[in-house]
Amino acid sequence: MKIENKYDVIVVGGGIAGVSAAVRAGKEKAKALLIEHYGFVGGMSTAGMVSPFMKHQVNGDTLVKGIFQDIENEMRKRNGMIDNGFYANTFRTAAYHLLSEANCSILFNSEIIKVNRIDNRIKSLTVLVENQQIDIEADVFIDTTGDAQILYLGDFPWVKGDESTGKLQALTLFFRMGNIDIQKATDYVKNHKDDFFKWMTYDFDFTKIISIAGYFSNVKKAIEEGRLNPDVEYIFFTTLPESGEGSFNTSNILGMDASTSESLTQAEMIGRNQVYQVVQILQNEIPGFENSYLLETAVQVGVRETRRAVGDYIVTGNDIKNGSKFDDAIARGCYGIDIHGQKDESSRMEDLEEGQYYEIPLRSLIVKDADNLLVAGRCISSTREGHSALRIMPTSAATGEACGALAALASKNSSIVREINPQEVREIVKHNITV
The missing domain is CATH 3.50.50.60 (FAD/NAD(P)-binding domain)
Known part of the structure; x- marks a missing residue:
């Protein structure tokens, strides 16, 4: 051309x-x-x-x-x-x-x-x-x-x-996992509803997108034991077209300005380390993920x-x-x-x-x-x-x-x-x- x-x-x-x-x-x-x-x-x-x-x-x-x-x-x-x-x-x-x-x-x-x-x-x-x-x-x-x-x-x-503080939204490095036992994962979620976000619904339809967000107790324990970056607040994933695959919107990278190369470089390194930590938790602790594996991470960190x-x-x-x-x-x-939200700033979700x-x-x-x-x-x-x-x-x-x-x-x-x-x-x- x-x-x-x-x-x-x-x-x-x-x-x-x-x-x-x-x-x-x-x-x-x-x-x-x-x-x-x-x-x-x-x-x-x-x-x-x-x-x-x-x-x-x-x-x-x-x-x-x-x-x-x-x-x-x-x-x-x-x-x-x-x-x-x-x-x-x-x-x-x-x-x-x-x-x-x-x-x-x-x-x-x-x-x-x-x-x-x-x-x-x-x-x-x-x-x-x-x-x-x-x-x-x-x-x-x-x-x-x-x-x-x-x-x-x-x-x-x-x-x-932000007009008052100048703060920018948190960044996230997406990743994708395969060989998830979705049936086993959703069965666990249904039996532990207190460990997940209140907005979740539990009438899972495997022909459509399934969204799962929470695992608060696992995240809290991993942070307390030094196995997870304390900025990570929860594990959130949605299913993908192929059976057993999930897209993860989980890493939480704070304190960065993604319009600068310096911050983006730091964010990439922090994000990939967080992904490694989360994958370890999933494979070792979360029902349905025993035989799962990391398929790929995004080319670049997600900027909001x-x-x-x-x-x-x-x-x-x-x-x-x-x-x-x-x-x-x-x-x-x-x-x-x-x-x-960034550090010292609450996240906000206000539905219409x-x-x-x-x-x-x-x-x-x-x-x-x-x-x-x-x-x-x-x-x-x-x-x-x-x-x-x-x-x-x-x-x-x-x-x-x-x-x-x-x-x-x-x-x-x-x-x-x-x-x-x-x-x-x-x-x-x-x-x-x-x-």
């Missing part, structure tokens, strides 16, 4: 938001380029091995459809998805298929090292490719890096962390929060809790505030009332003081509370798709992004906003 010097739309960051943005831009006949620093797409879905997709349905209505649903359908065709759980490798191939169908160009193993701007408009990005620096121009740029890298390098407005854009609108925690609606809504969500959902305005995707820069996914314009609800993968896909639609329209009309009529974008993504 020959990389050209000029595109209609450039998307930086190949996670689910970036894939959705690029595919939608391509479907709208824009010449789109997706730049990704790994050799594969998926972001936290693949490199972070994050599964399953979190809540995005209200009263039987699926809030996020479009490109997100296309990804799900492609994964099911490949037998790599059950209920809302999936395999990282299946996600990659499904995403590749959609990007190819939309005629998107892809540039892997590449890093942006400079943003070349004239006043409020980005002219080009300088990209490091195999020890060569190349400048690539576009009409519109979309930052789906998760860390707001374009904003950071281009000196556009961003914020980071770093930089957030300052946009034309900032989505707040109150917008989430009150189910705010907007005239320029381009997506909906129903996942509540979910903050994994049954049947409630909120809308996400187009203005939160438009970067303040920028004529041709959009954001989607984890770096959406929001407060920390708002961000904690919006950061999940289904919502990231929806905001990415809206960015792709807006970028294609702006490129076609040679317009500043905020001058495009929001109703034109809403028409393209109506599947994500229609009840």
Whole structure:
């Protein structure tokens, strides 16, 4: 694939938001380029091995459809998805298929090292490719890096962390285990309900995702005996499509700022040590895990929060809790505030009332003081509370798709992004906003 010097739309960051943005831009006949620093797409879905997709349905209505649903359908065709759980490798191939169908160009193993701007408009990005620096121009740029890298390098407005303390959410290194005796494991859980979270249900259906979270007594004992990092609070896993496999969201890495290489390096080492400790506990103490084994750990530690854009609108925690609606809504969500606390900070999980959902305005995707820069996914314009609800993968896909639609329209009309009529974008993504 020959990389050209000029595109209609450039998307930086190949996670689910970036894939959705690029595919939608391509479907709208824009010449789109997706730049990704790994050799594969998926972001936290693949490199972070994050599964399953979190809540995005209200009263039987699926809030996020479009490109997100296309990804799900492609994964099911490949037998790599059950209920809302999936395999990282299946996600990659499904995403590749959609990007190819939309005629998107892809540039892997590449890093942006400079943003070349004239006043409020980005002219080009300088990209490091195999020890060569190349400048690539576009009409519109979309930052789906998760860390707001374009904003950071281009000196556009961003914020980071809690508004009062500056703290960032905890990190987690996902891992996958095989040969679990799920029947034996669930039988044990049913007989020891006090050792697990109260939100758990016990009518286990083996044809769907099973979620198990707790083992508090085992964790407490291991910490007291010095066999487990004291930051680990519980063991949490969900089942995967293949019988006997589980995806573990258990490690708890505190005190880090994942926007810096130093913290990320520490987090990787801490996380892998925690995984080793947890696996030992499972194999030696937990019924159902006697013959289990570690299949893999994620390529990178899972990051929940770093930089957030300052946009034309900032989505707040109150917008989430009150189910705010907007005239320029381009997506909906129903996942509540979910903050994994740092040291000396309590974790928070605040579910919405049954049947409630909120809308996400187009203005939160438009970067303040920028004529041709959009954001989607984890770096959406929001407060920390708002961000904690919006950061999940289904919502990231929806905001990415809206960015792709807006970028294609702006490129076609040679317009500043905020001058495009929001109703034109809403028409393209109506599947994500229609009840």
